[in-house]
Amino acid sequence: MNSTKAPKKRMLRGEVAKRSGVHPETIRYYEKIKLLPEPIRGSSGYREYPPTILQQLQFIQSAKKLGFSLNEIQALLSLKNTKDHPCQNVKEKALEKLHEIEEKLQELHSMHDELSRIVVRCDGQHPSESCAIIHALEATETSTTKS
Secondary structure, three states, rough: OOOOOOOOOOEOOOHHHHHOOOOOOOHHHHHHOOOOOOEOOOOOOEEOOOOOOOHHHHHHHHHOOOOOOOHHHHHHHHHHOOOOOOOOHHHHHHHHHHHHHHHHHHHHHHHHHHHHHHOOOOOOOOOOHHHHHHHHHHHHHHHHOOO
16 A cells, blocks of 8 residues: 555545555445445535545455455454454454465466476477377367366
8 A cells, every 4th residue: 555644634535546556446346335434525525535544445455465355355344343253253264265275276286287297298399280288288178078
């Protein structure tokens, strides 16, 4: 996030976007899906955001970087904003995400190993129609469609 010092007064969306590094339309979308509370409208009719919006956006952006979906972030925010929930509930959500990431890593390692195995078969010297990689992909496609 690009925020420096937290402002003391309300801000318009453009200033929030500039300070947070979050696109104005993204902020608007977060309001629409209730990830952020709808701001008050000033006398001019413009939306005016409290200084706490920067912390809320920081939370959302940090959670996104860790792989949490917007729905999962909503659940985390709900836990954060409800005082009587134990921290264990938050930890469980984080552990679920960690497990999901570990599964994706295993899939990526598998993909890496298979692609590495296929790539070494090709010397790059043949026409593409006789390429070992293409033949391996065709064989893989055939074996997956039979399953």
